[in-house]
Amino acid sequence: QVQLQESGPGLVKPSETLSLTCTVSGGSISSSNYYWGWIRQPPGKGLEWIGNIYYSGSTYYNPSLKSRVTISVDTSKNQFSLKLSSVTAADTAVYYCARFSAYCSGGSCYSPDFDYWGQGTLVTVSS
Amino acid sequence: QSVLTQPPSVSAAPGQKVTISCSGGSSNIANNDVSWYQQLPGTAPKLLIYDNNLRPSGIPDRFSGSRSGSSATLGITGLQTGDEADYYCGTWDSILSAGVFGGGTKLTVL
Numbered sequence: 001q002v003q004l005q006e007s008g009p010g011l012v013k014p015s016e017t018l019s020l021t022c023t024v025s026g027g028s029i030s031s032s033n034y035y036w037g038w039i040r041q042p043p044g045k046g047l048e049w050i051g052n053i054y055y056s057g058s059t060y061y062n063p064s065l066k067s068r069v070t071i072s073v074d075t076s077k078n079q080f081s082l083k084l085s086s087v088t089a090a091d092t093a094v095y096y097c098a099r100f101s102a103y104c105s106g107g108s109c110y111s112p113d114f115d116y117w118g119q120g121t122l123v124t125v126s127s
Numbered sequence: 128q129s130v131l132t133q134p135p136s137v138s139a140a141p142g143q144k145v146t147i148s149c150s151g152g153s154s155n156i157a158n159n160d161v162s163w164y165q166q167l168p169g170t171a172p173k174l175l176i177y178d179n180n181l182r183p184s185g186i187p188d189r190f191s192g193s194r195s196g197s198s199a200t201l202g203i204t205g206l207q208t209g210d211e212a213d214y215y216c217g218t219w220d221s222i223l224s225a226g227v228f229g230g231g232t233k234l235t236v237l
Binding site for chain 1: 129160162164170172173177178223225227231
C-alpha cells in the first residue's frame, strides 16, 4: 500500500519561499507510469493542481503558477519536493502530495488520476 | 473560475439516487478520461472513479461514472448519510498542458 506524507513549515512569511517535501513509502518513486504531484486547497475552496514530476525529473506545471513553482525529486530518499516563491496570503492552503497515474507524452497526459494522496498540510502565509 | 464546471450543490434523501455533472470542452473531457474524487469533511480527497467509469478496489458499486462528449457524470445510488461530502471531477487539459479540476459539488443527504 503506497503512502505519502507531507512535511514542512506551517507558517511562511509573505514574499518568502514555501518549501514542502513528500515522502513516499510502500512503493518506489521510480516506478514507471507514475508521476508525483502537488495539489492545494485554500480554506473553504476547491482543489487546484500545482504540478507533477516524473522520477527522471520531467515536470508539468500549472501555467498560472509556473513562474513561481519548482518541483524536484530525490529518488535516493524516495521523496519529491515543492518550492513556491514570492508567496502571498492567497497561497494559504492545505497542500497535498499525491501519486499521479497517467501516460504522459509531449504536452498531454492520458488516463490521468491521483490514486494515492497524503493527508495534507496547512501552510499559512502571514507575517 | 474552474476549467471544468460542476453544480455547487446537490441533495437527496437517504436511499435515493443522485447525479453530479461535470462539463468541460474539446481540450479536456472530450478527449481525455475523467476521474472523480470524494472528500469527506476534514480529510484528503479519495479516488472514487477513474478512466470515466472504473472503480478502484474497495469502492462500492453504488458509485458509477460515465462520459459523453465533453461532459461526465457521477452517479450515486442508495444514498447514505456517510456519503455527505464534496465531490470533484478531474482530467487533463491538452491546451493548458495541465491537470484541471471541477469546482466541486457538495452533496447533502437530507
